[in-house]
Amino acid sequence: DAGITQSPRHKVTETGTPVTLRCHQTENHRYMYWYRQDPGHGLRLIHYSYGVKDTDKGEVSDGYSVSRSKTEDFLLTLESATSSQTSVYFCAISGRNQPQHFGDGTRLSIL
């Protein structure tokens, strides 16, 4: 999968708890992205990064924060999880002017 690892692959947690998802790449690509996939919506961009400590918001960023302290890791944090954030989360990476390659996803359930 183009050197992308998402962890954990599955997580069940309770409303109000903090959650952090990790995306790790071994390709040394500049760009990293977090998407969520929901029925009827396809994939929607949450946040993306264009370099270490350089991040920007996507279409559905409310309730999410990200951090990228080194090239290989891009963390997505839900500070206080809500049931509406139950989803499948995908990380993607790309080099400049290259198509995005996706990880296998993290299935997150918030009860």
Place this chain on the structure above:
Amino acid sequence: GDSVTQMEGPVTLSEEAFLTINCTYTATGYPSLFWYVQYPGEGLQLLLKATKADDKGSNKGFEATYRKETTSFHLEKGSVQVSDSAVYFCALSEGLDSSYKLIFGSGTRLLVRP
């Protein structure tokens, strides 16, 4: 803003049938266009792409032509196989750089019966 519209699924076909999945887009600039495929339990895989008008992307027997005049990028395959059963996503990137953020359609599920 920019958007992508795909035909509703599921699409159910018999093996060796002809496939068309419609995709149209709205964009203010000159986007790159993509088709991604998602097999059950997996992430998305790039199937094909086109970066400018009249370009044809092709891969594994699938084809799509970037039609600026009709703002379309329909996916076609002449003879589908059971192994093609998956969800197909049309997407565009905002801007000339295809590493830029993607906007996806809602996906079309394809089921191919033996």
